[in-house]
Amino acid sequence: MSRFDLHPAHIDGLVNAGLQFGLIGVFDNLTPVGQMLLQQHQPHRDVEHERGEPPDYAATVTDRALHPIAVLCLLECYEYQTSGTIGWHASEAHAWIQRLRETVLTRLPAEAKATVRHGANYLPAYRLLDAYTETPWGITELDQIPELGDGVIDVPVVRKGLRAEILTGPIHCPNNGLSSHVRYVTILGVGEDRTLPAFARISEPSDDAPGVYLLFQYGRYVARPADAPPGTWFMASGAHIHTGDSRWRELIGHRLPIPLHDRTEP
Structure with missing residues (x-):
């Protein structure tokens, strides 16, 4: 899969997830976190970035409760599209994304985190659930992120024999x-x-x-x-x-x- 630049809405989804899952305080400004994520994703894209100035970004806040599994799709896409940038593994963005993943995973039932066989591969069960597969790989609007709804994460039973x-x-x-x-x-x-x-x-x-x-x-x-x-x-x-x-x-x-x-x- 080739790399592409993520839409600002994708960054919005991540910072809203940070707010929803407690990585960002209720009264904190979401924009600096989004600028940090965007700057790592698009390093030195223009003169302002080379001078150390933050990228042109202002966070959009949503009152929708984002589905945790959809959030995992967002952060995995961000990580895939950003992991080739210089200094990624030592960056603040990498550490923040790891904290978000760990926090979101604590909200999932054990069945969703279990490793399951899918064809010839093995992967986390949550990647097979609707909230993950129905989330676009690189969103362009916040409304594309599935909502949590009634708060119940339904994990189909994987039958074994x-x-x-x-x-x-x-x-x-x-x-x-x-x-x-x-x-x-x-x-x-x-x-x-x-x-x-x-x-x-x-x-x-x-x-x-x-x-x-x-x-x-x-x-x-x-x-x-x-x-x-x-x-x-x-x-x-x-x-x-x-x-x-x-x-x-x-x-x-x-x-x-x-x-x-x-x-x-x-």
Whole structure:
């Protein structure tokens, strides 16, 4: 991503966040902080800067309660666009941005700060939430920053389960079921309530290891796709699932493979 100059509104967003989260006093002037941030972002851009004079900036104050996760997007964008400037790591702007980040993170639930897998990468969960993704990378108006609203930060539950291998033999008729295109599944729940003990919550489901539930029917466990539409009827395809993980026996009471019911018919 190429560097670009941030709009003054972006600086406004940061200084208003500083006011909201207590880095700037209620009766303090926001403009000097904004000038400091802008001067580090655009060092020696004109003669006035070279003479040590602050850049031409006057803060705009908003009465909107900015969403903490949106603020994280603002400061991460500022940091990305400014980190290549001379003296950044020893600058007052760097120290101020770090203080703002630390303060904002204390306001988030643990689930939002947890590291989660996203595709092939790992990143903080808050970067996947709407307040982050809906905040422009470099705002041009304060109104572009999402508000906190009712004060509740909703973090979707990241589901994890136990990875198992799909076993197939000479008699295998999946009819485009899971076992026709993947070699692994992720067990997300067991029984009628489809819950899973904490000891088995290891891996997130993926396209290569989609989720299944283990249901006890007719005296034995069978595995069925977790994302199937309600009312979908599945039957045995000839495939089974199994894992050598010792937690397998703790889940189902034995070490044997169980049938995978992933075949459907029109």
